[in-house]
Amino acid sequence: MSFKDDTLTLTDKVSILRLVSIFSEVPAEVLADIAMVSTQHSLPAESIIINKGDMDFALYVVIHGKVKVHAGDHIFTTFSNNDYFGEYALIDSSPRSATVTTLEPTEVLRLDQTHFNQIIASNKKITQGILNGLIMRLRDYNVLQSELTKKGEEIKLQRDVLEKQRKELEVLNATKDKFFAIIAHDLRNPFSTVLGLSELLAREFENFDSDRLKEFINQIYKYSNNTFNLLENLLQWSMVQTGRMPLRPKVVDLFEVVMENIELLRGNATNKEISLIGPEEGEWFSYVDVNMITTVVRNLISNAIKFTEVGGFVKVKFEQDDRFVTVSVSDSGVGISAIDLSKLFKLDSNPTTIGTSQEKGTGLGLILCKEFVERNGGKVWVESILGEGTTFRFTAPRISSH
Missing domain, CATH: 1.10.287.130 (Signal transduction histidine kinase, dimerisation/phosphotransfer (DHp) domain)
Known part of the structure; x- marks a missing residue:
């Protein structure tokens, strides 16, 4: 770098150096000492200020013009009026990690590390001011980090x-x-x-x-x-x-819901000579949407009849604990393969199977069952062995009838 030009006054240099964050807290009279050892340089376009790998230990402030920081043709960033670069080189002696080249005629103010160290050694106020500046920069960094995190x-x-x-x-x-x-x-x-x-x-x-x-x-x-x-x-x-x-829950007697659907579907079972066995009578009360749960019960019993051979059985059973009533619909039918079990209740892969009397379906009923059971606070699952029958179970929130 050449073309040294000292047209700046000391006051000008102090003002320029004040732009550097590490000098923001340095007293004016001390910063004047630093300004006295800084040098002004006027450079034409395409001038290399720093080469990658240079042992150039100095801070630069762009007075006028524009420079690029690059590695070959790749440009990392650019600096223009009042920007600065290389401040860490004042205290670090590592080789430069990138090349800096002017993009247009440019004036810079340069502060050499050797001159800077001489001033620091003779004036503790500079060190204190720089530390204050670093603290302020750290605070700004923390604020920025917080904003970035947000x-x-x-x-x-x-x-x-x-x-x-x-x-x-x-x-x-x-x-x-x-x-x-x-x-x-x-x-x-x-x-x-x-x-x-x-x-x-x-x-x-x-x-x-x-x-x-x-x-x-x-x-x-x-x-x-x-x-x-x-x-x-x-x-x-x-x-x-x-x-x-919309969900409209109320206290429902699940026994009545099941028996109504059994009677509704008894004709289907009779046509296939299937024994349709209802649950034991008792207090099986739940807080659910009766229309949704009726759809669930009807679909599960209908499916069980569909996939049960002539002369088989379909049985509905109740169990309960402190929180839920569990409704089971079991059949002696054809069962479900392990592969198809993993596909049930999924719209994009729900398998459809022909019933034992060539009954057809879309599998949409099971999708509805899952949707309705879960909307009422329960869950539904299935257990089956191919050729030995299937049991569908679902839970519904239990409630006392009293």
Whole structure:
């Protein structure tokens, strides 16, 4: 570096050095001594002030102009009017870690480490002032660190919100895909069957005997009933997804809920010669939304009948402790494989299986069961061995009838 130019007055140099944080608390008369040994330099553009690896131990303050701190073509930062760099070189003798080059004609004020050390050795006030400046800088750093920590926490919260929204969008997309799959396949197929049978009956009614007519009518009833149950589940599911099904809990006799559903589904069980066994009568009271829990019980019993062979059994049982009533729906049916067990209650991977009498379903009923049970403060789970039957259990908050 060259082009030394001492056009600055001592007062000018003091003012410039005051911009350096470590000198902010140094008394003016002492800072004047430091200013006296500092030197002014005028440099053209593209002048190298410091080379990476240089043993250049000095502080620089940019009076006018602009410099870049870089390693090759990579620029770390730039400094312009009243910025400074290299203050640590006044007390550190490590090689320079980057190159500093002027970007335009630039004037700098340079304070050499050797001159600085000579002044410090003869004036304790400088040391005290520098320490005060360092303390003030440390305080500023702590404030900055606190602000950065706060900003970091805000960013984390925003990231958590975005992640939550991303997961919600994934669920919504899965919901949309499931919805369209149901509309496109599981509703279309039974309607097509019912329409086909109805058309055949209307066109060829006189050509069928009573047994054949009864078979067609039973088929129409079965498909219509299955489609109605699917539509009912689909309606409730859509209401849950859109927040149009508020929770309305009250004291409910679970025994009555179960027995009503057993009677409702007894015809399905009788058609397959399945024994439908209700729970023991007793005080099985819970504080739940009766419509939601009715849907849960109906779906679990209906599924048990669907996947039980002719001549099997479906049994509902109650247990309770101080906090919960546990409702169990067990069957002697086909069971569930370990792979399919892990997929149950999940919208994006919920398996669908054909019943023992070719009954079809979407698996949507179990999704509803989980949603409704958890909204009422309980949990639902399943235990099964392939070929040996299945037991679904769910809990509901217990309450005394008195």
